[in-house]
Amino acid sequence: MECPLRAEAFKEAHSRPAGGRGHQGAKELASGYTQGKRNMEICSLIVSTLMNVLVVAGLLYYWELRHIPGALISTGLGMLLADFLSGLVHWGADTWGSVDIPIIGKAFIRPFREHHIDPTAITRHDYIEANGDNALVTLPILILMVSLMVTQPPDAIINYYYYYTFGLSLTLFITFTNQFHKWSHTYYGLPKWVELLQKAHIILPKAHHRIHHVAPHETYFCITTGWLNYPLEKIRFWTTLEYIIEAVTGHKPRSDDMKWINKR
Ligand SMILES: [Zn+2]
Numbered sequence: 001m002e003c004p005l006r007a008e009a010f011k012e013a014h015s016r017p018a019g020g021r022g023h024q025g026a027k028e029l030a031s032g033y034t035q036g037k038r039n040m041e042i043c044s045l046i047v048s049t050l051m052n053v054l055v056v057a058g059l060l061y062y063w064e065l066r067h068i069p070g071a072l073i074s075t076g077l078g079m080l081l082a083d084f085l086s087g088l089v090h091w092g093a094d095t096w097g098s099v100d101i102p103i104i105g106k107a108f109i110r111p112f113r114e115h116h117i118d119p120t121a122i123t124r125h126d127y128i129e130a131n132g133d134n135a136l137v138t139l140p141i142l143i144l145m146v147s148l149m150v151t152q153p154p155d156a157i158i159n160y161y162y163y164y165t166f167g168l169s170l171t172l173f174i175t176f177t178n179q180f181h182k183w184s185h186t187y188y189g190l191p192k193w194v195e196l197l198q199k200a201h202i203i204l205p206k207a208h209h210r211i212h213h214v215a216p217h218e219t220y221f222c223i224t225t226g227w228l229n230y231p232l233e234k235i236r237f238w239t240t241l242e243y244i245i246e247a248v249t250g251h252k253p254r255s256d257d258m259k260w261i262n263k264r
């Protein structure tokens with residue numbers, strides 16, 4: 001789903017001076033990735049992978065053919081919610097806060113700033129750096145699902161089967177959001193099946209995500225499937241939220257992002 005309203009702005013963006021690896025701000029932001037942060041990402045990925053495997057095993061154990069329609073619908077709803085949450089978190093980190101905020105600034109806001117100045121840096125991030133943060137945020141949902149699965153009687157698990165398929169779809173699509181985002185910036189060497197998923201718009205397509213990379217990066221924040229970008233743009237969802245927040249707090253949207261972009 002392309003947004004025709006953005007075509008002009010996209011053309012204009014290509015006439016702006018580019019950022020990239022040589023940009024002073026990009027170098028500074030990239031150097032903020034620490035070993036401590038990487039260790040946390042490795043732990044999050046190991047724990048989330050094990051828990052996802054446990055949930056899949058539980059669902060397979062109780063699987064029946066009659067579950068197919070409900071499982072498909074709940075999986076689609078999980079994807080939809082993951083897409084919305086990706087947009088909400090991306091919008092929040094792009095628009096508000098700063099790299100200087102203690103703890104979360106350097107660990108969680110820094111990668112968003114780096115991405116606008118050097119959008120291809122993400123293609124050089126390995127599996128751990130790309131997906132560690134998202135694996136961390138799925139842990140509360142996974143802990144809840146696994147503990148319910150091991151404590152509930154079989155009847156209850158079967159009765160709530162679609163809650164589990166919804167939860168599993170949500171955690172998997174949240175975990176791999178940044179992988180899909182990375183692939184949307186990767187123009188060479190992608191496996192054929194990834195390109196097919198992008199073309200079918202099951203995961204974030206390349207041309208679709210390019211709309212977000214038009215300065216000042218104020219729309220198309222959803223980066224899991226991108227399904228919600230067009231409707232949210234149509235109802236001016238993000239603009240309205242920003243208007244309300246600015247009116248209440250007096251904070252200007254994207255002031256920290258612009259500071260880094262102008263650091264040459
Ligand atoms: Zn962004």
Ligand SMILES: [Zn+2]
Binds near residue numbers: 185209
């Ligand atoms: Zn991007």
